[in-house]
Amino acid sequence: MGRLAFLFPGQASQWVGMQRHLMDFPESREFLERAYAMSGVHDLLNVIDEGPAEALTRSDYAQPAITMVSIATLKVLQVAGIRPEGAAGHSLGEYSALVAAGVLLPETAVKLTRLRGELMQRCADVHPGGMLAVLGLEPEAVEGAVAQASSIGPVGVANMNSPGQVVISGAREPLEKAGELCRELGAKRVIPLQVAGAWHSPLMEDAARDLKKALKEAAFYDPGIPVVANVTAGYITSGDRARELLSRQVTSPVLWAASMQLMIANGFDTFVEVGPGSVLQGLMAKNRDVRIFGTQDAAALTKTLEELGERAK
Numbered sequence: 001m002g003r004l005a006f007l008f009p010g011q012a013s014q015w016v017g018m019q020r021h022l023m024d025f026p027e028s029r030e031f032l033e034r035a036y037a038m039s040g041v042h043d044l045l046n047v048i049d050e051g052p053a054e055a056l057t058r059s060d061y062a063q064p065a066i067t068m069v070s071i072a073t074l075k076v077l078q079v080a081g082i083r084p085e086g087a088a089g090h091s092l093g094e095y096s097a098l099v100a101a102g103v104l105l106p107e108t109a110v111k112l113t114r115l116r117g118e119l120m121q122r123c124a125d126v127h128p129g130g131m132l133a134v135l136g137l138e139p140e141a142v143e144g145a146v147a148q149a150s151s152i153g154p155v156g157v158a159n160m161n162s163p164g165q166v167v168i169s170g171a172r173e174p175l176e177k178a179g180e181l182c183r184e185l186g187a188k189r190v191i192p193l194q195v196a197g198a199w200h201s202p203l204m205e206d207a208a209r210d211l212k213k214a215l216k217e218a219a220f221y222d223p224g225i226p227v228v229a230n231v232t233a234g235y236i237t238s239g240d241r242a243r244e245l246l247s248r249q250v251t252s253p254v255l256w257a258a259s260m261q262l263m264i265a266n267g268f269d270t271f272v273e274v275g276p277g278s279v280l281q282g283l284m285a286k287n288r289d290v291r292i293f294g295t296q297d298a299a300a301l302t303k304t305l306e307e308l309g310e311r312a313k
Contacts, residue, residue, distance in 0.1 A: 002269030004308070006077075006084040006100050007284070008070050008093030010254075012195060013277025014062045016051040019069050021298040027079050028072035031106065035068040038110045058196050059124065063092050063117030064110055070096040070275030071106045073295045077274065082308045086268055088228040090280060091159070091200065091254050092116070094246065100274075102224040103242050112246075115214050119207035120250065124197025126206075131158060131169040131195050132179045136188030142166040145181035149174045158200035159254040162283050167193070169201035200253060208250035215243045226266075233258035260284060272304055 022028040036045045041064060047055045048065050055061055070093065077083075089097035095113050098104040104112070134142050139160060146168055149155050155170025155178050168178050175198070179190045198204070220239030227236045229245045233255035236242045263271075264287060272293045273280045278300075281292050293308065294300035 003085040003267045004270045005086040005263055005268045006272050006274045007280045008089035008096035009273060009275045009277045009280055010091035010093045011062050013279055014056050014066050016053050016056060017049060018276040019048055021301060022072050025076045027075040031072050031075055032068060035110050038107055039064045039114050059121035060117040064114040066092060066276060067096055067109055067113040071099055073274050074100055080305050080309050084225060086226040086263060088259050090256055091230060094230055097227050098242055101227045103221050103239055108218050112218060116211055119210050120197060120204060123204050123207045127203040129171045129198025129203050130175055131167055131193040131198060132175060133191045133193055134166045134168060134182045134187050136164055137182055137185060139166050141185045142182060145178050145185060148181060149178035152177060154202040156201045157253045160257050162257045162286055169198045171203060202251060204250045208247060211250060212247040215247050228259040228262060230254040233262055
């Protein structure tokens with residue numbers, strides 16, 4: 001049997017009521033109750049549980065909310081004896097992955113992601129932009145289109161999710177131009193994403209600068225298990241390195257496809273998406289000879305506990 005890894009989702013995986021299936025587990029319920037207070041967002045509980053969905057889409061709500069639900073789910077798996085041998089998180093999810101590896105305390109991750117969400121939302125409000133998913137076009141061709149469009153404004157590659165899925169991000173005019181160029185180059189689809197800002201683009205530079213100050217003051221520890229960083233698609237070797245990479249992550253592309261290739265090459269063959277959503281399960285499904293599990297609802301979590309709980313015995 002190969003190695004087990006936990007994968008943690010990023011922004012856009014949230015939905016109203018995403019925590020409800022966790023409330024039957026004392027360990028997750030207790031953590032969520034503490035986390036609501038730690039977040040510093042006075043109406044966060046109501047927004048997660050009741051909406052509106054438009055509010056939960058905002059970065060300042062979505063980021064601490066997803067982090068809290070992901071860590072609460074992690075606690076359920078830990079109590080069941082299911083423990084990873086490696087971890088990775090998509091963008092925001094890297095904070096939860098660092099919790100799984102012992103690099104960050106849960107409380108620290110909640111506070112940092114609350115601040116990260118506020119800073120990124122502030123940038124989005126001041127510098128409006130968006131994101132497009134480009135499907136069916138080689139990454140090199142997408143990069144060429146982005147480079148050409150950047151002559152009229154800030155735009156960049158945000159996520160290298162898989163060989164056939166690249167997300168681009170930036171100000172509206174150059175983003176629209178880059179999308180047109182991708183269509184001309186043969187992209188099968190160019191899909192606008194329902195996000196509140198141009199994440200992982202040059203428009204986030206102010207957020208990256210201010211977040212760096214908070215990261216410098218936070219406690220980071222050396223990882224107890226391998227964690228793959230978004231910025232490098234390589235393993236994080238120390239707490240100091242994790243801190244540095246998180247500050248760079250805000251404006252850098254998420255090298256997700258390369259990160260997963262590294263883990264598979266290193267013997268990881270069983271993956272659990274820990275938290276809301278199933279996007280990472282979908283991306284991983286393109287790889288052969290791997291087992292994929294979810295935790296996004298009661299049915300998925302029950303199946304994971306039943307099948308991987310046996311592994312822990």
